[in-house]
Amino acid sequence: MRRSAVSERRFDLWGVPFDGASTLGWPGSRYAPEKVRAALRWMLMRAQDERVYSIDTGRLHPFPTDLLRIRGDADVVAHDLMASLQACSAAVAASVAESRVPIVIGGDDSLLYACVKGFHDSHEGSIGILHFDAHLDLMDENRQQGRFSQSSGMRRALELPRVSAEHSIQVGVRNFNFPSSHEFIERIGLAEMPATEFHELGPAAAADRILSRLDGCDHVWWAFDIDVVDPSAAPGAGAHEPGGLTSRQVLDCVRLLAYRCEGLSIVEVNPLMDAHDMTSILAANLVFNFAVFGQAPQMGPL
Ligand SMILES: [Mn+2]
Numbered sequence: 001m002r003r004s005a006v007s008e009r010r011f012d013l014w015g016v017p018f019d020g021a022s023t024l025g026w027p028g029s030r031y032a033p034e035k036v037r038a039a040l041r042w043m044l045m046r047a048q049d050e051r052v053y054s055i056d057t058g059r060l061h062p063f064p065t066d067l068l069r070i071r072g073d074a075d076v077v078a079h080d081l082m083a084s085l086q087a088c089s090a091a092v093a094a095s096v097a098e099s100r101v102p103i104v105i106g107g108d109d110s111l112l113y114a115c116v117k118g119f120h121d122s123h124e125g126s127i128g129i130l131h132f133d134a135h136l137d138l139m140d141e142n143r144q145q146g147r148f149s150q151s152s153g154m155r156r157a158l159e160l161p162r163v164s165a166e167h168s169i170q171v172g173v174r175n176f177n178f179p180s181s182h183e184f185i186e187r188i189g190l191a192e193m194p195a196t197e198f199h200e201l202g203p204a205a206a207a208d209r210i211l212s213r214l215d216g217c218d219h220v221w222w223a224f225d226i227d228v229v230d231p232s233a234a235p236g237a238g239a240h241e242p243g244g245l246t247s248r249q250v251l252d253c254v255r256l257l258a259y260r261c262e263g264l265s266i267v268e269v270n271p272l273m274d275a276h277d278m279t280s281i282l283a284a285n286l287v288f289n290f291a292v293f294g295q296a297p298q299m300g301p302l
Contacts, residue, residue, distance in 0.1 A: 011295075040287060222257070264290050
């Protein structure tokens with residue numbers, strides 16, 4: 001196949017500085033887009049002659065000048081939850097309309113639904129959700145949080161008509177949650193890969209199981225809550241759940257899974273809770289890896 005005929009993807013990075021739905025967790029993720037972009041600028045310096053050297057793979061990888069376009073912030077309306085979700089969906093849709101892969105830095109986890117909604121409405125066919133999170137986000141609604149919150153994003157996304165529960169999986173979830181969420185998971189046929197199982201499998205075998213789950217669906221959105229990472233490696237989050245994944249494990253997952261995903265959101269990065277920007281720096285690394293290793297999907301996992 002001629003190189004020009006090979007599908008090569010280009011990426012857009014959007015910030016969505018909105019944390020108005022942080023009704024339970026610590027607010028502050030509105031400050032993440034600026035911090036993550038600052039951390040990313042350090043990494044972008046390392047591209048030379050449209051290539052970058054991956055020490056992890058031991059190879060040079062293409063890094064064309066337009067590989068990762070920094071788009072700025074979506075048009076959030078701080079006092080208006082639904083308008084802000086709509087602005088996030090519109091940002092995702094704008095990138096898909098230009099045949100670019102959207103990457104979103106939130107913002108709180110209510111944006112899970114907004115991202116998948118924009119993605120769903122921009123694509124035909126079935127949509128799978130690869131959901132990395134400490135939490136299930138399957139709350140239906142309640143008086144405190146309403147219907148669209150940082151606890152209900154996955155529930156709302158699964159209600160979209162072409163989102164396929166049988167091609168979706170929650171990875172890194174852990175500890176305790178509501179019995180009603182267990183019943184919902186059983187009823188809808190959602191798959192779980194708890195952090196305990198991930199640690200037993202390791203990243204390579206975990207990625208294999210994840211890919212087999214996604215097999216057969218037309219498009220995949222990767223919804224990544226930074227709290228999937230252990231608080232020791234990502235203290236700047238909206239909530240802390242001990243026993244999470246390591247930064248190495250999630251970086252390996254990005255290298256192994258990026259080619260299968262056509263969008264990525266990273267939410268709940270919280271600079272107000274962070275230590276020396278380490279969580280923002282991790283998020284920037286996830287974005288950079290996603291663009292480098294997701295740019296040539298026909299090559300498969302690297
Ligand atoms: Mn979470």
